[in-house]
Amino acid sequence: MHTPIAPIGAHNLLVFLLQVGLMLALALALGALAARFRLPAVVGELFAGVVLGPSILAHVAPDFQRWLFPADPGQFHLLDAVGQIGVLLLVGLTGIHMDLGLVRKRAATAAGVSAGGLLIPLGLGIATGFLLPKAIVPEGTDMTVFALFMGVAMCVSAIPVLAKTLIDMKLLHRNIGQLTLTAGMIDDAFGWFMLSIVSAMAVNAVTTGTVLTSLAYLMVIVVLALTVGRPLVRGAMRLAARSPEAGPTVGTAVVLIVLASAGTHALGLESVFGAFVMGMLIGSAGRVDPARLAPLRTVTLYGLAPVFFATAGLRMDLTALARPPVLLAGLAVLAVAIVGKFLGAYAGARLSKLNRWEALALGAGLNARGVIEVVVAMVGLRLGILSVEAYTLVVLVAIVTSLMTPPILRAAMSRVEQTADEEIRETAHRAWTTTGTSTSA
Numbered sequence: 001m002h003t004p005i006a007p008i009g010a011h012n013l014l015v016f017l018l019q020v021g022l023m024l025a026l027a028l029a030l031g032a033l034a035a036r037f038r039l040p041a042v043v044g045e046l047f048a049g050v051v052l053g054p055s056i057l058a059h060v061a062p063d064f065q066r067w068l069f070p071a072d073p074g075q076f077h078l079l080d081a082v083g084q085i086g087v088l089l090l091v092g093l094t095g096i097h098m099d100l101g102l103v104r105k106r107a108a109t110a111a112g113v114s115a116g117g118l119l120i121p122l123g124l125g126i127a128t129g130f131l132l133p134k135a136i137v138p139e140g141t142d143m144t145v146f147a148l149f150m151g152v153a154m155c156v157s158a159i160p161v162l163a164k165t166l167i168d169m170k171l172l173h174r175n176i177g178q179l180t181l182t183a184g185m186i187d188d189a190f191g192w193f194m195l196s197i198v199s200a201m202a203v204n205a206v207t208t209g210t211v212l213t214s215l216a217y218l219m220v221i222v223v224l225a226l227t228v229g230r231p232l233v234r235g236a237m238r239l240a241a242r243s244p245e246a247g248p249t250v251g252t253a254v255v256l257i258v259l260a261s262a263g264t265h266a267l268g269l270e271s272v273f274g275a276f277v278m279g280m281l282i283g284s285a286g287r288v289d290p291a292r293l294a295p296l297r298t299v300t301l302y303g304l305a306p307v308f309f310a311t312a313g314l315r316m317d318l319t320a321l322a323r324p325p326v327l328l329a330g331l332a333v334l335a336v337a338i339v340g341k342f343l344g345a346y347a348g349a350r351l352s353k354l355n356r357w358e359a360l361a362l363g364a365g366l367n368a369r370g371v372i373e374v375v376v377a378m379v380g381l382r383l384g385i386l387s388v389e390a391y392t393l394v395v396l397v398a399i400v401t402s403l404m405t406p407p408i409l410r411a412a413m414s415r416v417e418q419t420a421d422e423e424i425r426e427t428a429h430r431a432w433t434t435t436g437t438s439t440s441a
Contacts, residue, residue: 008078016078019068020307023048023079023314027306040165040402042370045306046395049313059319069314083311085258086304087375088275092257093297094188094371095279109352110179114186116348117366118155121340122194125154128336133325136389141202148198149385153377153394154337156191157184158370158402165368165406171413176358180365183345188372192276193218195376196269202383203268217267225277233281241292249292253282272375312374315381316392330393337397338404341367361412368405373398 008016030044030051051057057065069076129147137146162184171177200214233256240252257278264274320326342363349359377394380386386394 012075012078015068015070015075019079020082022068023052023310024303024307026051027310028302031306038406040368040370042309042374043399043402045309046313046316046374046399048306049310050316050318051313052310053314053316055316055318079307079311082304083308083378084271086300086306086308087378088257088261088271089254089296089300090305090308090371091272091275091375092253092279092282093293093300095276095281096253096283096293097279107182109354110182110186112352113179113345113348113362113366114183114190116343116351117157117183117341117345117363118187118190120344120347121337122151122155124336124340125151128154128333132329132332132390135325136329136387136393138384138387138390141385145198145202146385148194148201149380150333150394152191152194152198153373153380153397154333154340155187155194156369156372156376157187157341157366158368158372158398162365162368162370162405165409166365171409174413174416176361176365176413176416180362183348183362184366187366188276191372191376192270192273195379196264196273198385199270199379199383200268202385214269217269218273221264221267221269221274221277225281229278229281230284233278234285237282237285241289246292246295249289250296253293253296256282270379272379308378309371309374312378312395315378315388316395317388318392320389320392326389326393329389330396333393334397334400337369338367338401341401355416357412357415361409361416364405364408364412367401367408369398370402371398373401
């Protein structure tokens with residue numbers, strides 16, 4: 001006879017509801033404020049957690065902060081669960097927005113830009129990981145795993161932030177806008193791939209067998225996605241689309257993304273990798289009206305994802321930057337992240353026969369880390385690869401690079417003349433967006 005499991009206590013439920021309500025309200029308010037200043041909303045949403053966390057509220061009202069966010073792992077896990085669902089759906093939406101046709105069309109140039117934007121920051125990030133003070137590396141963490149993780153954190157880009165920035169700046173129709181998005185898609189795919197391998201190495205002993213097993217699992221996932229997964233997803237989405245309501249389509253997409261995440265997690269890989277792959281399969285399923293997925297996008301971007309980002313900010317401790325070793329390490333990590341990405345993308349663009357202003361625009365666009373960097377940092381903290389100090393530094397990279405992108409991109413693109421093809425594409429985009437379909441990501 002099974003002993004019945006007691007439901008969540010009244011006090012714990014009250015604290016959880018207040019946590020979610022206050023964090024979401026503040027995240028939405030600060031996100032809207034950031035958007036008013038033409039900054040990515042994620043910056044404001046992250047700062048909501050900073051305000052409520054050890055950086056500010058713990059100093060202003062320590063007793064209230066300890067009551068609202070008690071040092072109880074079980075209580076914090078409730079918040080984490082909501083945030084995890086939010087980030088999985090957000091990454092799934094990112095995969096859905098990937099234009100695989102565009103990737104194939106601009107594959108050669110995008111590959112050149114992406115290779116430079118990946119390899120140089122990856123190498124510099126790994127070197128930086130080995131050189132950082134041991135004081136900010138968690139005790140017992142393998143230095144090779146830590147250095148590889150820093151390399152991954154330095155080489156990723158952020159498609160959601162980049163896509164939203166290009167749309168807001170009316171640059172999505174430009175050749176550079178499309179090329180930046182395509183190169184960013186390749187960066188994202190590589191980032192999830194590397195994150196899964198490093199995560200497997202962190203969970204298991206670092207051996208050749210571990211790495212080979214992770215690679216084998218990844219290859220199996222890709223093969224299954226292309227062979228069995230594609231027709232199954234297409235069939236499921238078409239079956240859901242028979243309903244005149246959007247509900248079944250949204251529900252089916254959520255089920256597929258969550259189950260795919262569970263599948264990759266069960267294999268010892270990162271759950272976000274499964275969400276990303278499933279998102280791409282849903283996006284390429286064909287005959288799925290984007291308007292039917294609009295409710296999923298709305299709930300994710302304005303309900304679940306802000307809670308995730310606020311939770312991410314809650315774990316930051318900016319007071320650690322008052323310590324000279326941490327501050328110097330932070331400046332070094334930030335410099336490596338910015339210079340590595342700019343140099344890599346710029347070099348790749350120039351080798352692909354683009355002019356210097358086009359290359360600078362590509363470097364500025366790909367430098368935006370935003371959402372993806374925060375997800376990577378949260379994974380590192382959860383697995384014990386990053387300390388709170390190192391986590392704070394990585395999230396700072398996400399914030400600073402997202403703030404840098406719009407002004408530099410605007411300045412560079414003002415010096416790139418619009419072509420006839422771009423004018424035609426701009427007309428098509430304008431006609432398409434006036435139908436009421438939203439394309440922000």
